[in-house]
Amino acid sequence: MRRYPFSFVALSSLGLLCAIPGLISLAGFGASLHPVLEDPMAGLAFVVSAVALIGSGAFPLVIEKLKENEGA
Secondary structure (H helix, E strand, C coil): CCCCCHHHHHHHHHHHHHHHHHHHHHCCCHHHCCHHHHCHHHHHHHHHHHHHHHHHHHHHHHHHHHHHHHHC
16 A cells, blocks of 8 residues: 655645635636635636645655655
8 A cells, every 4th residue: 555645645635625716716606605706816826826735745745756766
């Protein structure tokens, strides 16, 4: 069974949680969640933040993979 670094799991989960309201806002249904999300630019900010969080989470995963390949 493969173990993933905690930072990968935590940051990727936060990225997915951040992407959900962003995509809802971009789809035009943000006002049903919160009045601030009525603006599509708020949704774009959430989506950009989600991409940054997922990218930050992928970094420790790549480092772990490189360490595994180095030891082989």
